[in-house]
Amino acid sequence: MKDIFFDLSVRSVRLNFLRSLLASIGIVIGVVAISSMGMLGTNMQLQVKEQLSASANTITITPDAVRMSPGTTASTGIDKTQLNEIKEASGNNIVIPIHRSSTRFTVGSTNGRGSIYGMDPNDITKFLTISEGDSLNGESDALIGSTLATNLGIKIGSRLKIGEDNKSVTRPVVRVSGILTARGMTADGVSADNAIIVSDDWYTSHFGNQDLYDQVNVIVQNVDSIPDVESAIDEKVNRRTQVIRISDASSRLSNISSTLGTITTFILAIGAISLVVAAVSIFNVMMMSVNERIQEIGILLSIGTEKGEVRRMFLYEAFILGIIGAVFGGICSLVIGYSVVGAMIGSTAYFFLPESIIYVPEGMLIGVIVCVISGLYPAWRASNMDPIDALRAE
Structure with missing residues (x-):
């Protein structure tokens, strides 16, 4: 009606x-x-x-915040003993120790800034993909993130001077041997798109901390086992006091x-x-x-x-x-x-x-x-x- x-x-x-x-x-x-x-x-x-789901099988381990009394200082990092305990608790899963820092660099006449990671060359291809060039063959070789390469015009064979521009100090130079595939945001704590990847030997010879790691990644074979692996690592390393923090993709997400x-x-x-x-x-x-x-x-x-x-x-x-x-x-x-x-x-x-x-x-x-x-x-x-x-x- x-x-x-x-x-x-x-x-x-x-x-x-x-x-x-x-x-x-x-x-x-x-x-x-x-x-x-x-x-x-x-x-x-x-x-x-x-x-983040692309790195869902990765557990990221970082040193816990240092508690210091006034006037005292301490180095933060995961030491060799703790690394061995992590490896033991991780079982057959892949354990990748990583050095990490922030650095300035120069390519040609262009200045830039990014993260620099030092790791065993054999570990790199276990979670990073190279889109152009080769992995680290020489001691002074480096891999460059896709964003840095695009924004600064870095190509295979480009040479980067690492560190602050200081005329009184000769800055170390690395040669770009490869460019990494873009990853975007990931849960493994490695911002590879804006990074310089070098060998751990090269990193420690110029940045120090040879036996002190900023981060350890554990790549598990079975995603469903992540809680068990995290629990095993926590019980093994944090048995007396909390010295490391453990996270994965789900917590970060x-x-x-x-x-x-x-x-x-x-x-x-x-x-x-x-x-x-x-x-x-x-x-x-x-x-x-x-x-x-x-x-x-x-x-x-x-x-x-x-x-x-x-x-x-x-x-x-x-x-x-x-x-x-x-x-x-x-x-x-x-x-x-x-x-x-x-x-x-x-x-x-x-x-x-x-x-x-x-x-x-x-x-x-x-x-x-x-x-x-x-x-x-x-x-x-x-x-x-x-x-x-x-x-x-x-």
Whole structure:
């Protein structure tokens, strides 16, 4: 059965189309803000999850924070004894000790900065992939991360001077023998994309700490055995006091996801502010509609129209404004969200996954609800007018 009150609402929106459209723009902006930011946060989490899953079989072991009394100093690191205990507790799994530091370097006339890792050349290919060139053949050979190579134009055969530019000291030089495949964010504690990889002998001869490692990675053969391996290492090395920290992809993913979730929630809260502004605009439009149609309301009430029917007529109008804003906002969210995700993350591979795209209908639904809520008071006010006073209004 045709609802005449819905037709009256459509007529009101059509007669005041420009005003209604301008009011709906606020809803469009709110829907776009919530949907786009929600999709951006979700895509970030999905990409991080996939990147970390690439090193899901790696346990990362680092020295615990040193507790020192005032005026005392100590070197931090995993010593030979602890390394042997880790190897013993790890069983048949691969154990890779790693030296790590941050350094400045010069290639040609260009200065750069990155991480430098020292490790056994035989261990490198166990978890890193070389895209160009060869592994470490000579003592002064080095592997370069893909990001450093791209940004600084480093090629196979390029020579890098390691350390600060100091004329009184001859800086050591390494020759680039290979360029590593891009890895992105990983859970194994090795940021290879911005790194220089050298042999452990070369590293310790120039940076020291020959028997003190900054990190030890354990690559397990069976991912399901990670908890057991971690427990065995902890019991073996931390038996008296905690001297090492043990983490894996799942713990890192949990921490990163929690951080990204907090950021996403904060961004969504900012986007929701635009919906509050839109709600005020819709409320204003609805109040104007009520004031302009006082005599019409008086006639409807005087001929026996129920108060609920009058309320429904104005709620219909608010609902129509919400639908208009939500539909346009949903379409714009797909276009703008896709562009934002591509620009901020560099990949839209996860954009159309259910976890991401769900923000569009959710944003549209929120937009419609905000409009209907904004129309509640104007609808109530219209339905509670005195018919005689309404008919006298000019």
